[in-house]
Amino acid sequence: MRHTISVLVENKFGVLARIATLFAARGFNIDSLAVGETEDPAISRMTIMVKGDESVLEQVTKQLNKLVDVIKVNDFSDIDYVERGLALVKINVTKSNRAEIMQMVGIFRTRIIDVSQDSMIIEVTGDEEKIEAFIKMVMPYGIKEVCRTGEVALARGGGRQ
Amino acid sequence: MEKTGAQILIESLLKENVEVVFGLPGGQALPIFDAIYGSGLNFILVRHEQSAAHMADGYARSTGNTGVCIATSGPGATNLVTGLATAYMDSVPMVAFTGQVSTAVIGQDAFQEADITGITRPITKHNFLVKDVKELAKTIKEAFYIASTGRPGPVLVDIPIDVQRGKCEFIYPEKVEIRSYKPTYSGHAGQIKKASEIINRSERPVLYIGAGVVVSRAEKEVLEISVKAEIPVTNTLLAIGAYPTDAELALGMLGMHGTYCANKAIQAADVIIAVGARFDDRCTGKVCDFAGKAKIIHIDIDPASISKVVDIDIPVVGDAKIILKDMSKQIEKKERKKWLKQINAWKEEHPLSYEKNDNKLHPQYVIEKISELTKGEAVIATEVGQHQMWAAQYYKAKNSKLFLSSGGLGTMGYGYPAGIGAKFGNPDKEVIVIAGDGSFQMNMQEMSVAILNEVDVKVVILNNHYLGNVRQWQEMFYGKRYSHTCLSKRKDCPPLCNTPNRDRCPVYIPDFVKWAESYGALGMRVTEKKEIESALKKMLETKNSVVLDTWVEIEENIFPMVPAGASLDDIITRING
Numbered sequence: 001m002r003h004t005i006s007v008l009v010e011n012k013f014g015v016l017a018r019i020a021t022l023f024a025a026r027g028f029n030i031d032s033l034a035v036g037e038t039e040d041p042a043i044s045r046m047t048i049m050v051k052g053d054e055s056v057l058e059q060v061t062k063q064l065n066k067l068v069d070v071i072k073v074n075d076f077s078d079i080d081y082v083e084r085g086l087a088l089v090k091i092n093v094t095k096s097n098r099a100e101i102m103q104m105v106g107i108f109r110t111r112i113i114d115v116s117q118d119s120m121i122i123e124v125t126g127d128e129e130k131i132e133a134f135i136k137m138v139m140p141y142g143i144k145e146v147c148r149t150g151e152v153a154l155a156r157g158g159g160r161q
Numbered sequence: 162m163e164k165t166g167a168q169i170l171i172e173s174l175l176k177e178n179v180e181v182v183f184g185l186p187g188g189q190a191l192p193i194f195d196a197i198y199g200s201g202l203n204f205i206l207v208r209h210e211q212s213a214a215h216m217a218d219g220y221a222r223s224t225g226n227t228g229v230c231i232a233t234s235g236p237g238a239t240n241l242v243t244g245l246a247t248a249y250m251d252s253v254p255m256v257a258f259t260g261q262v263s264t265a266v267i268g269q270d271a272f273q274e275a276d277i278t279g280i281t282r283p284i285t286k287h288n289f290l291v292k293d294v295k296e297l298a299k300t301i302k303e304a305f306y307i308a309s310t311g312r313p314g315p316v317l318v319d320i321p322i323d324v325q326r327g328k329c330e331f332i333y334p335e336k337v338e339i340r341s342y343k344p345t346y347s348g349h350a351g352q353i354k355k356a357s358e359i360i361n362r363s364e365r366p367v368l369y370i371g372a373g374v375v376v377s378r379a380e381k382e383v384l385e386i387s388v389k390a391e392i393p394v395t396n397t398l399l400a401i402g403a404y405p406t407d408a409e410l411a412l413g414m415l416g417m418h419g420t421y422c423a424n425k426a427i428q429a430a431d432v433i434i435a436v437g438a439r440f441d442d443r444c445t446g447k448v449c450d451f452a453g454k455a456k457i458i459h460i461d462i463d464p465a466s467i468s469k470v471v472d473i474d475i476p477v478v479g480d481a482k483i484i485l486k487d488m489s490k491q492i493e494k495k496e497r498k499k500w501l502k503q504i505n506a507w508k509e510e511h512p513l514s515y516e517k518n519d520n521k522l523h524p525q526y527v528i529e530k531i532s533e534l535t536k537g538e539a540v541i542a543t544e545v546g547q548h549q550m551w552a553a554q555y556y557k558a559k560n561s562k563l564f565l566s567s568g569g570l571g572t573m574g575y576g577y578p579a580g581i582g583a584k585f586g587n588p589d590k591e592v593i594v595i596a597g598d599g600s601f602q603m604n605m606q607e608m609s610v611a612i613l614n615e616v617d618v619k620v621v622i623l624n625n626h627y628l629g630n631v632r633q634w635q636e637m638f639y640g641k642r643y644s645h646t647c648l649s650k651r652k653d654c655p656p657l658c659n660t661p662n663r664d665r666c667p668v669y670i671p672d673f674v675k676w677a678e679s680y681g682a683l684g685m686r687v688t689e690k691k692e693i694e695s696a697l698k699k700m701l702e703t704k705n706s707v708v709l710d711t712w713v714e715i716e717e718n719i720f721p722m723v724p725a726g727a728s729l730d731d732i733i734t735r736i737n738g
Binding site: 009010013014017018021025055058059062063065066067068069070071 | 278279282283286287290307339340341342463464465467468469
């Protein structure tokens with residue numbers, strides 16, 4: 001099962017390496033990772049998406065908590081949360097299909113951010129499923145390049161996680 | 162007044178009341194060593210940095226204080242790695258300082274540069290690279306705090322040479338506040354209640370105690386609960402001496418080379434109360450068969466230890482001493498005649514034993530004699546191998562700070578430097594290193610340190626001319642193919658040999674007696690059983706370093722034994738038996 005793990009850490013050098021080492025040492029591939037400052041510049045939030053066996057992930061969560069630079073760990077799997085990622089998708093465009101693609105952009109509520117004679121860059125934001133779905137839809141036109149961020153996530157409601 | 166980073170380091174160590182520091186200088190640590198010169202810090206110059214870490218470790222385990230070592234950058238720092246990993250596996254409080262190349266050239270492959278914080282990340286509790294001299298005092302304070310609190314462990318502080326030279330006002334912080342590091346000490350009341358109820362209802366409980374009992378000094382509480390509710394106690398290698406060895410409720414060590422009764426009791430128990438033990442595979446045997454009939458209560462200060470190996474029914478996170486104190490109020494006095502009768506039957510069925518009725522020099526006999534002559538009051542440091550297990554089985558340590566051994570990592574070369582470190586912390590106690598002839602050769606160069614500093618550490622080598630533990634496995638599980646375990650094999654020996662014979666085999670080197678004498682120590686050799694007692698007495702009377710080379714039975718094996726990966730039920734009490 002896929003887990004979205006949110007880790008609040010001290011915003012210091014070397015912390016990302018400590019966290020990455022923990023996953024690597026157990027043979028876990030991190031599916032996606034997003035790191036950035038929080039409302040407190042001394043604290044960063046890492047949003048890590050990872051697939052794995054429950055018991056092993058429970059261990060990883062405990063080990064994360066054990067790291068001295070880690071302030072808080074939340075596995076979002078059991079709580080209601082929102083997630084967003086961003087993808088830039090460069091696709092092949094011809095005169096004949098340009099209108100069709102623009103229609104797709106409308107349906108998915110994405111944005112065109114660059115246009116040339118034979119290509120277009122589209123910005124897609126949304127949860128992982130939406131981004132996957134959009135990429136799948138434009139696949140037949142020919143994708144030149146895709147660049148994606150890691151997903152970021154926050155728990156719903158007024159509480160702080 | 163402004164001070165240099167190097168001065169700040171030394172003054173911080175003095176403020177931490179550090180009694181002794183082990184290490185070796187080098188180019189990128191020169192300002193530190195300049196600051197040590199004339200500072201009053203008790204610095205001990207080692208011959209290899211690995212030993213500096215082991216000495217700090219032995220000092221820490223035998224005193225309960227934090228051990229300290231210093232090395233230079235690059236190779237000095239990488240030489241500490243084995244010692245740090247050893248201390249990390251066994252939760253030993255230690256702070257290691259390393260010199261580092263100047264911040265201006267870090268990452269440029271400068272001379273003697275190694276990314277030591279990167280290298281030691283998985284084998285330290287935490288580490289720091291100090292990039293600003295203003296951070297140094299605070300970092301040192303945090304390092305000592307992290308190393309010695311919660312589940313203890315080694316912390317490394319890497320200090321670039323320009324930070325050692327840099328200057329700032331020196332203020333040593335009074336207190337430490339790390340928002341992301343707050344160990345839990347008192348246990349959850351609800352969990353303690355649940356655990357106590359289960360213990361009160363149980364018929365065949367077993368206490369399984371580990372290093373956590375020693376760290377939290379909970380020996381008294383364990384004893385109290387075990388006596389009150391008549392709960393037999395088994396200990397891990399690192400908790401030897403934490404429970405009175407000869408008590409009726411003492412089962413001895415469990416696991417691979419544990420006693421028959423300890424392993425039987427675990428397998429028959431209806432409740433296991435694990436205290437500060439981490440279910441190491443050397444203890445559990447085949448995990449899915451471990452204590453199959455039991456509910457398992459686990460008291461540990463490290464939440465990550467809970468359900469790491471074995472699924473735990475009732476976890477209680479916190480300090481063992483505090484939790485056991487709370488628990489003891491709720492545990493009812495109880496008699497368990499039937500259970501104890503069963504335990505005693507197992508004890509009688511297969512006590513620890515070896516052949517006592519011949520004239521051969523069995524290694525177990527040597528340990529028994531050491532135990533007898535020292536009354537279990539000496540500090541014992543072991544190397545790693547067969548001798549270590551015999552020491553664990555036959556040395557009756559009077560308390561838990563008297564048996565130092567690399568349990569988790571199984572580091573050959575640990576014992577001798579650890580013993581020297583222990584002697585610095587316990588100048589009035591007898592320190593005896595029980596070594597194998599293989600392990601001892603890994604760090605025996607430290608005899609210079611013992612002689613020059615007049616710390617008389619006694620070394621008893623159980624010399625079987627082999628890397629004996631591996632040889633035993635080759636004998637039992639690899640068809641007696643003694644591949645590269647014979648330490649006397651010469652170029653002209655037959656390529657295949659599994660018939661060792663002292664009369665026919667090449668002469669053993671080194672001659673440990675002459676070797677010891679070359680340092681100014683007393684060297685002795687014993688090849689006969691009848692000579693052992695007088696040799697040991699002479700050793701104990703000598704106020705100098707002693708090496709006693711005992712030529713024990715070559716192919717003696719350690720029993721009982723649970724083969725790797727087998728269930729504790731499949732304990733072998735002797736070959737073909």
